[in-house]
Amino acid sequence: MVSPSIYGALARPTLGHLDPEFVRMMEEVKVMLRQVFQTQNDMTFPISGTGSAGMEFCCANLIEPGDEVIIGVNGVFGTRMCDVAERCGAKVTKVEATWGRIIEPQQIAEALQKVSKPKFVAIVHAETSTGALTPLEEISRLTHDAGALFLVDAVTSLGGCPVRVDAWGIDAIYSGTQKCLSCPPGLSPVSLSANALQAARTRKTKVQSWYLDVNLLSSYWGQERVYHHTAPINMNYALHEALRLVLIEGLEARFERHQSMHHALRDGLSALGLEIVSQAGHQLWQLNAVGVPAGIDEAGLRKRLLVDFGIEVGAGLGPLKGKIIRVGLMGETASRGNVDRFLAALRTCLGK
């Protein structure tokens, strides 16, 4: 769900991408994004593409051909990042966990002993495909002790649960507008630490993507305002408004809301004899992997929820296909009314 005022922002008259009014708005987007990412990083701005473009931005700028990287894989998005990184010329060491479980610091420590000079260690903070939230602080410490950069996928976590870029020593991070920022999809907020930016600035080879080259983008999003590409103007209006709403609510209050809606859902599911199947103690608040009871047709259940009740839930992916449905409670959607509406619909569908 998207707030009405964000739809209003989307429909505001399109300005030129170098118009002084738009440039002023870009500054405000950067300032607000820094607050939401909890960072002082100067290089904090939205990439002109959806979340996967942010993933590619981080990989393309940091990786030079032949670089070694370590990537945690416990779902779709870690798997995807390995593919993206390899296309950038990286030698990838995968650290795998069963889908639905987190990546343990000990696993990263072991990988760091095997890989001589890793460029970065990457973790998907909130695995949207499984509902598991991997804690980052200990992994960050291990990564920096090994002299590597720390890269984080925060597509689903940003705005829904704590993401402390500076406090947790995150060097490169990307997100998406359409998850807990509750904005339509179309942009990927990113942030790079001084060390990550330095790595991109001192590369021996050009960044393989012109569109995503931070050395060029920084001249447009920085003080120079040199034309690079034409930014998606109206999507930036929408992000501006979405960030404003996040900050008006307050980060801590917003996180607390996501947490309490998760608990309300979990308790309601429990009363129906259902449970959230991702690893206990590490369950995402904003994306709930609900186990489908034996004998229930999962695709039929999702279709009925959509057609009869106007509620879209996600399918299980990969090894979880047919075994779970994924119930998002992100941003505007994380409300008591929606939890109750979903539980009532589910009760009807299950004939309980």
Place this chain on the structure above:
Amino acid sequence: MVSPSIYGALARPTLGHLDPEFVRMMEEVKVMLRQVFQTQNDMTFPISGTGSAGMEFCCANLIEPGDEVIIGVNGVFGTRMCDVAERCGAKVTKVEATWGRIIEPQQIAEALQKVSKPKFVAIVHAETSTGALTPLEEISRLTHDAGALFLVDAVTSLGGCPVRVDAWGIDAIYSGTQKCLSCPPGLSPVSLSANALQAARTRKTKVQSWYLDVNLLSSYWGQERVYHHTAPINMNYALHEALRLVLIEGLEARFERHQSMHHALRDGLSALGLEIVSQAGHQLWQLNAVGVPAGIDEAGLRKRLLVDFGIEVGAGLGPLKGKIIRVGLMGETASRGNVDRFLAALRTCLGK
């Protein structure tokens, strides 16, 4: 300028990217894009980024490391394409013309004699930086005779003057939403011929960009509807409405409108003692490079037009900086009222 109904479309409620309603709309976008591109190409759809992402899409999918390509360079966008192609691993042969002039078929013929096995020849159809429109048919014939693919930048031409993909034998083409389609920026419509698609499908190496890999994108935009990335939903609503408006007006009527507004502007400028400086006989209708008279401060003129009259015109770029202003008459903006308003403002600014 963007039509009010397009703003209305932008603000429609966001659907899921695999929602049956959205999927049906995607089909209509493809059907309408084929009509606007004047092609039967199955692989005709919008890339989830702005025009430069379309350029990178074409280069990244067609080029394998070491491939030779020939690129016409007569302005900013030909120059940019050389950079993009080199980052994809191409050996680039530039065919250059003075900024403001077209690329001549004879120049391409000469380049084709020097380059043994070119993967493609690329031309910027309408050079937005200079206002020159390079004719494509003869160059297409030469390109195909040499066994190469023909790649065209139609960012500014599509929807404002004839772009006949099939009749002109164009194998790969990209455009932008924010020029003559008169939609906000955010998507890049592309089309690939069967031969271009075959080249992408039979590559020996993976496409270096995961986000732009047509082999993955075709599963989402094709019949399978396999999740790839999350499409910018609301921007697709806007493009859908923009294409509908183009087709309701009719391509030929729309081209004629752009042509007659160009003539009205040219005549009005002439009465002020000003002229359009791009190559005679090849001047774009939708982007007019107006020579700045000696003694006039070009930046001051643009600023006064913006601040006092609410009219944004473009600066000259590269060798044309300070020498021209670029007056767009694209899509909705190409109206008699706007031409008159601009001429009256210009007359005041010049003290005539």
